[in-house]
Amino acid sequence: MNLDELKKLREKNFQEHKVKKRNYYLKKKLESQQKKHNNNKPEAIDYDKELYSGDFNKKIKDIAKRQKLHIDDRQSQIIAKLQEYRNKKQEYYQKNRDKRLEYDKEYRERKKEELKKYRREYYLKNKEKILNKQKEKRENINGQ
Secondary structure, X not given: OOHHHHHHHHHHHHHHHHHHHHHHHHHHHHHHHHHHOOOOOOOXXXXXXXXXXXXXXXXXXXXXXXXXXXXXXXXXXXXXXXXXXXXXXXXXXXXXXXXXXXXXXXXHHHOHHHHHHHHHHHHHHOHHHHHHHHHHHHHHHHHO
């Protein structure tokens, strides 16, 4: 066998493997869905038929519309969850504020020299940008 034949054989085997793997995945997915819906036996989904028969863009738009409707139906629940998350985050922030400030203070003390060096290098590297921004701010303040 020459190299081209080996490459073709390898590609063929790889494609067969991909098909087997996909079929196995779909079979396992279907089994898990059936376990969830004990008595409700869902039909096997033929993805090739579902997606590629007809206009693909139309199918995608239809899926997007269904997702939007689902989100719109759950909008109040989603907003409530977001608000709950914000409240938890704010409570945590207030609760640990002193610890965080104390840690920041200790960190600045430990890294004092490194921070000075970093700031000095940063200023030297970005001197022109910083000076231009300062000029613009002064001009805006004086111009108003």
